[in-house]
Amino acid sequence: MSLSPELSRITEEPYYQPTGDEVALFEASYARRLPVLLKGPTGCGKTRFVEYMAWRLARPLVTVACHDDLTTADLVGRYLIVGNETVWVDGPLTAAVRAGAICYLDEIVEARKDTIVVIHPLADSRRVLAVDKRGEMVIAPDSFMLVVSYNPGYQSVLKEIKPSTRQRFVAFDFDYPEAAVEAGIVSREGGVDAETARRLVKLGELTRNLKGAGLDEGASTRLLVHAAQLIAAGIAPQAACIAAVARALCDDADMNGTLDDLVAAVF
Amino acid sequence: MISSPPSSNARRLFGEELETRLDEVLFASHSHRSATDIALGLEALTRSQQERVLHWAAVAAGTYAEIGYQIAAFAPKAFPLLDDAGFDAWVLAGLDAYDRHGGRAAMDLLRDLEGFCAGRDGLRPLARLSEIEARLTRFIHGLSGRPLALAAGAAAWTDTETIYLPTEQESQPEAGANRRLYKVQAVILWAQTRFGSFGSTAVDLGQALAHWLDTEDQGRCLRWLSALESVRLEARIAFELPGLGAEIAAVRGPWPAALAALLPRLYQPQATLADTLALLPLCLLDGKDAPRLPHAVAIDPAAALRVRALRIERDMKTVSRAISALEASAGSAGRPEQAEQRMAAPAADDASQLALEGEALALPPEARKAALSLVQDLGEVPPECLVPADPGPWQPTHLDSAGKRGGEDLVGHREADHRYDEWDYRRRAYRKNWCHLFESDVAPGDPAYVSGVKLRHAGLIKQIRKRFEMLRGEDRMLGRQPDGEEVDLDAVVDAIADRRGGLEPSPRLFSRRVRNQRSLAAMFMIDMSGSTKGWVNEAERESLVMLCEAIESLGDAYAIYGFSGWTRTRSDIYRIKRFEEAYDDAVRARIAAVEAKDYTRMGVAIRHLTRLLLREPARHRLLVTLSDGRPDDFGDEYRGHYGIEDTRRALQEAHEQGVKSYCITIDRHGADYLAHMYGAARFTVLDDVKKLPLKIADIYRRLSS
Numbered sequence A: 001m002s003l004s005p006e007l008s009r010i011t012e013e014p015y016y017q018p019t020g021d022e023v024a025l026f027e028a029s030y031a032r033r034l035p036v037l038l039k040g041p042t043g044c045g046k047t048r049f050v051e052y053m054a055w056r057l058a059r060p061l062v063t064v065a066c067h068d069d070l071t072t073a074d075l076v077g078r079y080l081i082v083g084n085e086t087v088w089v090d091g092p093l094t095a096a097v098r099a100g101a102i103c104y105l106d107e108i109v110e111a112r113k114d115t116i117v118v119i120h121p122l123a124d125s126r127r128v129l130a131v132d133k134r135g136e137m138v139i140a141p142d143s144f145m146l147v148v149s150y151n152p153g154y155q156s157v158l159k160e161i162k163p164s165t166r167q168r169f170v171a172f173d174f175d176y177p178e179a180a181v182e183a184g185i186v187s188r189e190g191g192v193d194a195e196t197a198r199r200l201v202k203l204g205e206l207t208r209n210l211k212g213a214g215l216d217e218g219a220s221t222r223l224l225v226h227a228a229q230l231i232a233a234g235i236a237p238q239a240a241c242i243a244a245v246a247r248a249l250c251d252d253a254d255m256n257g258t259l260d261d262l263v264a265a266v267f
Numbered sequence B: 001m002i003s004s005p006p007s008s009n010a011r012r013l014f015g016e017e018l019e020t021r022l023d024e025v026l027f028a029s030h031s032h033r034s035a036t037d038i039a040l041g042l043e044a045l046t047r048s049q050q051e052r053v054l055h056w057a058a059v060a061a062g063t064y065a066e067i068g069y070q071i072a073a074f075a076p077k078a079f080p081l082l083d084d085a086g087f088d089a090w091v092l093a094g095l096d097a098y099d100r101h102g103g104r105a106a107m108d109l110l111r112d113l114e115g116f117c118a119g120r121d122g123l124r125p126l127a128r129l130s131e132i133e134a135r136l137t138r139f140i141h142g143l144s145g146r147p148l149a150l151a152a153g154a155a156a157w158t159d160t161e162t163i164y165l166p167t168e169q170e171s172q173p174e175a176g177a178n179r180r181l182y183k184v185q186a187v188i189l190w191a192q193t194r195f196g197s198f199g200s201t202a203v204d205l206g207q208a209l210a211h212w213l214d215t216e217d218q219g220r221c222l223r224w225l226s227a228l229e230s231v232r233l234e235a236r237i238a239f240e241l242p243g244l245g246a247e248i249a250a251v252r253g254p255w256p257a258a259l260a261a262l263l264p265r266l267y268q269p270q271a272t273l274a275d276t277l278a279l280l281p282l283c284l285l286d287g288k289d290a291p292r293l294p295h296a297v298a299i300d301p302a303a304a305l306r307v308r309a310l311r312i313e314r315d316m317k318t319v320s321r322a323i324s325a326l327e328a329s330a331g332s333a334g335r336p337e338q339a340e341q342r343m344a345a346p347a348a349d350d351a352s353q354l355a356l357e358g359e360a361l362a363l364p365p366e367a368r369k370a371a372l373s374l375v376q377d378l379g380e381v382p383p384e385c386l387v388p389a390d391p392g393p394w395q396p397t398h399l400d401s402a403g404k405r406g407g408e409d410l411v412g413h414r415e416a417d418h419r420y421d422e423w424d425y426r427r428r429a430y431r432k433n434w435c436h437l438f439e440s441d442v443a444p445g446d447p448a449y450v451s452g453v454k455l456r457h458a459g460l461i462k463q464i465r466k467r468f469e470m471l472r473g474e475d476r477m478l479g480r481q482p483d484g485e486e487v488d489l490d491a492v493v494d495a496i497a498d499r500r501g502g503l504e505p506s507p508r509l510f511s512r513r514v515r516n517q518r519s520l521a522a523m524f525m526i527d528m529s530g531s532t533k534g535w536v537n538e539a540e541r542e543s544l545v546m547l548c549e550a551i552e553s554l555g556d557a558y559a560i561y562g563f564s565g566w567t568r569t570r571s572d573i574y575r576i577k578r579f580e581e582a583y584d585d586a587v588r589a590r591i592a593a594v595e596a597k598d599y600t601r602m603g604v605a606i607r608h609l610t611r612l613l614l615r616e617p618a619r620h621r622l623l624v625t626l627s628d629g630r631p632d633d634f635g636d637e638y639r640g641h642y643g644i645e646d647t648r649r650a651l652q653e654a655h656e657q658g659v660k661s662y663c664i665t666i667d668r669h670g671a672d673y674l675a676h677m678y679g680a681a682r683f684t685v686l687d688d689v690k691k692l693p694l695k696i697a698d699i700y701r702r703l704s705s
């Protein structure tokens, strides 16, 4: 007997604003059954993009957030004992393969290398998943797709993807969109007018100038959206930006002073 | 001391917590004295005030424990009277009194709070550049697409790469207003470089002014030019950065009548230098001098144009080299029509997209920066850039640097310990055995130095240790072990399932707690070049103490070497701590003696230390370089592009051999060559060297976890 987790479909179109040819590239990869690697800084729309593509291709989406305690069994599945019987339960990866879903492994660098190797045969021309426990090879249907993401900006030398993993994927570079497009996203997602959105994006730009000069990362689109949402909820723009952007970016007192100055320059 | 004070709304500390912290901070002194009363007194302060007191008490205790006590004891009385800056000034005055006149004088001064406050109120409303320089530099860096340095000068002006500001400012009635004045002037000067005050392809400033320069009207002409530009730039700033625009307007006050009349034409976000130049002759016509704005800045077109011309030349070379490389790799090199194409450069305010004939150009980052810089200087990327650059055949320099300039003499008779190749970017080849490397121990220095630093930073070291021990103590449960302290439920379930299914169940049914094996070897490469003399060297030595304390509690393998050099025939590597050495008195004495020596030939040092690192049996190898700026060497080509390219190459080689590098640069001006030079390596720029000891342990933690 075996159980497979229920997979749900995205029924409503998620809002996603394309910033380049990523939609066409993704569709081509899907058609050619190639796995995809999304690279980019935090909060630039990777997760949203995958949700959108799952909706567009009408596939169920299975998302796994990777962490360093993730085991192969967590991905593939395990036996449980129910009453007097042993029952096999598919892990999210196996379930996604069987259902021909899109499986999205978020922040793949966080997973241990020995866990990640189970995806290797899935991510090359074999397209199979070995379920050792059951002595089963699950062959991926054409509609199955593997998508992984990571943020190359992290500084730890211990967190990098092995070349043998990396070289199985078609890689897309994500970055913060250009000013006008980003303003559109902030305005729509945050519910603020175009002028406020323009200023928020300006603030984002200024903080990104400081990347590597005191900040590890500039403000992400996500942070700008957060600030917009606070503003839309009635918080004064300066206070909203300080809470949602400046304080969220760093703890250093001097740098916070500078970020406050930048907020004050924009609003 | 605290590396990152909690925000002001963090929870206050209670008496007992305060007492523990105070004991940590003052532990070196009279242990018989209780901090209970003092702690109770501090309970009423806000958290950030509490942290401030603890910080200063620790700093003061490093000098003289009694002062630390006094500060903490008087703080509850001081805070209603003084703001944060005032409190800092009070403490510093006390420490200063101690340095000059001893303990008594310091106590007297600290006790006489009223007297101090009275004296302070009567202070001049002076603002000093040194007080705001770091913050202003970061602010301008945030605003600008292009790094601008800040420096002290006789007047407020810019040569387009450095903003000069007077060391003191007192024209406004209070110190706060004078600090704002600094900011507004710096912003106007930034805007001069950002929004084309020195011309564009379309407008030649030098030519436009030629008529007045070198006449007796020159001064008046430049004052008018600066005033008109202030109007134009303010409109532009107010459009892009409304908050900043309002701040400028507040400092400026009402427009003088002579400028008010020009607002309709000049106070427009889309106005350009051409508008200013059209109005300039009219203003000069009747012999009147320009109205004086409160935030007036000076303008020196000759100096600025000189610097700008050099930069344009450099940027154009960079761009055209990158474009010819792109064309070559696209297989279309040499197509004649290529040279005719124009690069469509968007308006200067949105230069993020560069396109060639409508196709987006994927320029490498440094060329993209150069292109954006050109757009700022010229309003476009000039079409000449698209003519493939002549790579310039390699010309052997007639002056062999080392030989002719006495470098060889320095070597004496000693044979080099090692020789290393060096990368010559012009030849695109290595110069074989080019660098002679000498390795020696740092001669031991003051044996008490390290304990002094440890005393001074006792609180911080304690914190660092705690945090690092946590890292090391990150035990993990290893499942499916043949024995262990707990039953592994997953394994048991599997085993039962296997048995039911007729399979042989595994006997590995337990989980065991094991210490995480980090298997990391770290090599620290410390800049001992002449430019580190003073503060940088001081900070480096303190940082080494912090590092050792931190890594010792982690248990990673680590080594520390210093580097310096004097031409290619004399590159020195100084041993401070070898991998196999313990952190003992000998090492501590060597840390104390790290000093500023000669020049910075980085490539060879990286190659040598990489080689040493590769001998270490570890899964991960990390090379951390600490330097204070550009590679540089005496009297040869290493100073310029060559040194940057060689350093880049050496880091690349390290990368290819599996060594991860991280470069820490102390450079207040956050120079733009860094990203290129560090290429394969990760890096960080510290603008304030004094922070290095506070941050180094954190940097290492981030790198290795």
Ligand SMILES: Nc1ncnc2c1ncn2[C@@H]1O[C@H](COP(=O)(O)OP(=O)(O)OP(=O)(O)O)[C@@H](O)[C@H]1O
Pocket: A015, A016, A017, A018, A019, A040, A041, A042, A043, A044, A045, A046, A047, A048, A049, A151, A185, A189, A221, A222, A225
């Ligand atoms: N192109 C886009 N279209 C629509 N919304 C976007 C876009 N880019 C960013 N966003 C907004 O930014 C937010 C963050 O994006 P998302 O969660 O996809 O980031 P991410 O790249 O997955 O980040 P992380 O790496 O931290 O997981 C989204 O919730 C959305 O509001």
Ligand SMILES: [Mg+2]
Pocket: A046, A047, A048, A106
């Ligand atoms: Mg995500």
